Amino acid sequence: MFSSLIQDQSKYSCFRGEVKHVCVDLIKTDQKKGIFNNDIKSEQIKMIHKSTIDKRTFKSVTLSNSLLCLLISDPETEKSAAALNVDVGSLEDPVDRMGLAHFCEHMLFMGTDKYPKENEYQQYISKNAGSTNAFTSELNTNFFFSVGNQALEGALDRFAQFFISPLFSDSCTEREMKAVDSEYNMNLQNDFWRKFQLFHNASLPGSQYNKFMIGNLKTLQFEDTRARLQEFHKRYYSSNVMKLVIYGSQPIETLEGWAQTYFEGIQNKNLAPPSYNVMPFDQTNMGQLIKYVPIKNQDHLELIYIIDYLYPHYRSCPGKYLSHLIGHEGENSLLSLLIKEDLAQELSAGPSNTMKLFSEMTIRIKLTQKGLQQYQKVIQYVQEYIELLKQKGPQEWIFKEISAIKKLEFDFLEKGDPFNYVCTLASRMQQYPIEDVLRQPYLMEQYQPELIQKITNQLTGDRLMMFLSSQTFSNQLGNKEEYFGTEYSQSKFLEDVTSVFKNAANNISPKLNLPPQNIYIPEHTNVLPLQNGLPLFPELVLQNEQTDLWFKQDDRFQVPKTVIQLRINTIETGYGKLAKTEAIAKIWLALLKNHVREFNYLAEMAKIDATLQLAANGLEFSISGFSDSISRFVIGMFQKIISFKPQDYQDLYESTFVKITQELENIKRSQPYQQVHSLMTVVLREGSSFETQELLDQLTNITFDDVIHFSNNFLKRCRFEWLIMGNLVKEEAIQIVQKSLDLFKAKTLRYEQVLQIRPVMLNETEICNYTYDLTEPTETNSGIVVHYQIGKPDLRTQLYNEILQTIMKTPFFSQLRTTEQLGYAVFSLLSDVRGIAGFTFLIQSNVKCPNYVQQRIRTFIKENLNKQITEMTEQDFEQFKSSVKVQLLEKDYSLIKESVRMWNEVQKHQRLFDRRVQQLNILDGIKLSEVQEYFKTHLIEKTKQFEIHAISPTHKKDQEEIKSDSLVYNSSDKFKKRHGLYPDYFYQ
Ligand SMILES: [Zn+2]
Structure with a gap:
């Protein structure tokens, strides 16, 4: 469930009114080396x-x-x-x-x-x-x-x-x-x-x-x-x-x-692209250990080997080959050994290029407490594995395996969102010849064992920059980094590390070896022949006391792929109601994920993506991949889950407990705007408080026996909801479901017994404000949410909401970010808390306290936005409507995308699979006056407002000095008790 490639984040993703993380392959070309003629004329298009x-x-x-x-x-x-x-x-x-x-x-x-x-x-x-x-x-x-x-x-x-x-x-x-x-x-x-x-x-x-x-x-x-x-x-x-x-x-x-x-109006200055001659790393500065104190409480070891520039070898991919093996999580892998010895929890490896002179091979390891104390041992295992690769030499069958799956991936590559697609392609065009820009990430066609061996031989201590981070180093390291204030120390490797590199070759652990063959690589990629009269939308093809199966055979994308969505609702353990059970479930899930890791990783390498997560009242699976191997995988996965006993992992309990504790603590160190946004959905729904601190408090009371008890009971009584779509016939889908049910052997949980989770109903009489202090002393940003609750939308009012969001998005950003410069993260969003719609305004500010920002947001709505909407011309209104129309007309570009939309309907129990068609019919008739009236009611006159303020230590004083007319709550339980609840529209 972790990728073997490190995503390159060495770029800024600027928010321009919306949260968007850009992800682009950054491998660079060197046009100066003349490997590729960049002067490509249009006659080459066929290529x-x-x-x-x-x-x-x-x-x-x-x-x-x-x-x-x-x-x-x-x-x-x-x-x-x-x-x-x-x-x-x-x-x-x-x-x-x-x-x-x-x-x-x-x-x-x-x-x-x-x-x-x-x-x-x-x-x-x-x-x-x-x-x-x-x-x-x-x-x-x-x-x-x-x-x-x-x-x-x-x-x-x-x-x-x-x-x-x-x-x-x-x-x-x-x-x-x-x-x-x-x-x-x-x-x-x-x-x-x-x-x-x-x-x-x-x-x-x-x-x-x-x-x-x-x-x-x-x-x-x-x-x-x-x-x-x-x-x-x-x-x-x-x-x-x-x-x-x-x-x-x-x-x-x-x-x-x-x-x-x-x-053509852009000037051609006949510029030579930037080029570089001086290596920034040589023998004087490599072979160094840099220790630093991170903000988040987690311990990491990161090894960055400076290797030859890999770009010219983009067809033979020695970097992909090596990171496949080093980052492997299956049997015999480096990570499996580190986990068994309780030294690490996660590992990822991948090559990157950040300068056109060299490449980096990065191995990033999340350490346990034991792993931190014995980090030399961790380095030793890494180096032993590398020595093993050197001694075994490159393996053509492994290369072929990776290359086969990459080829399949490309052959059946579905469309993506044009927005990200053009960005990625424009970056790739800087690097690769035009004929390969579409397929470069999937290209792995020239097996060059001597090149692989050469790069493997470069993974040595004297080409290594090593980073070790832990909060336990606090106040011991002596230096402060100039721009970020990071406490750090830097020194050449000492004897304890250099001796590891000397001895690794003669001391390879027998538990390390090459991975087994991958049995999940599909043999067949047949697509079912097109049939007339297939249903347009998912149909309920199996229903009994315990199970709903919605199914749709694909006739649109024509790819040999299947998507399976499954929700298992449970009730036995009180999960979804009690914070303590939620905390136990987190530990249980982490141990379970470790139990399925080796099995799951092989499938992941064969492009079966499986996610398993805790949902509001149970478990949720999302599995997609090639149809040929997916049913084998699903059954295998459930067999694994059924066979899971926490007792088998008792020796990992302590470090798993620490890991969950750290993850919860780290939520408090995440960006304030992210904190307030995710907190909003927790506070605006019923149930015992699941705030971070509450969960942390509960964790301290948990014993290993609690986890065993939970595990014995969690999946005892269940209700299953499935959606299966893709390249398979109805009978196959039913068979998957029936085989799975036989495995689970769960008692029936009827529809009406499923735990209801109802949203909090705000009222017009008071503005509620949930306030807390950010505890990180160096945090200079405050986070603020201003939320206007609307209610349960019907098809028509949902369109009002969409139109209003389209209208307000840009002026909100322009006024509060560009003109007033209140902060970098400034967005307005349309939100949905278990079926209840609302408008959310979100700002993270390093210059002003939440009470000030809150006033500016309200003024923007009452004045700027109100004026804009009141004075809007019919012509402008039609343009905003047509913008919403484009969104409704936008087709799902892949099977997975379509299935997510359909799944949303299944889960909400509304099953309006043709929602967009129905809305298109309504949209044309919507009048400006209706939307004006609606805006006036919900955002000006009869507002139901709610705020969250996360206050930075730097804004504490200002916050107290600025008066606010909202009613401040410091406990979400108190807030919830003071308010009524909507019905649970998900389970009506
Ligand atoms: Zn920027």
């Missing part, structure tokens, strides 16, 4: 390798200004998108202006000569059902958006101006610098960034790698920063180092015409 099931048309063209574009025509899409990647990133920051590349990325959103209004672009996009975002990494800056099809041309025009004539106006520069500073403040408590900075600082002084990427007021606030921004843009933003992707429903020729019309 773009695409998946066999992909019906879209792809074409690459090079514009007259040498800008390479990839055009994608998809007549089926409702959303269009575009991305532009520039071959410049934070490594080009001038040393006296750290963060400039990132700041420049922000500033391009702030108006251009042609469209000088600072919100013009964003407003246009969100009025037309779209989203925008951007990120800056060490090497690249990437801008991207999505938009309704009819608005693509207008969006491209506005977007292209970023690269032609940005304004960098004085007032915006001044204000947006604060947004960058807020972003920096937000990341101050983030351990990823803290370690990331230590790694960059450890590079040779004066090397280009030695950078601080985010920037803050200290590094950016100077008289001439605006001039420096202009200079930076002028110097690096040249069309010949940019890559553009345009995705639309229009014919390729139309897209090509727009690329020319709007993007």
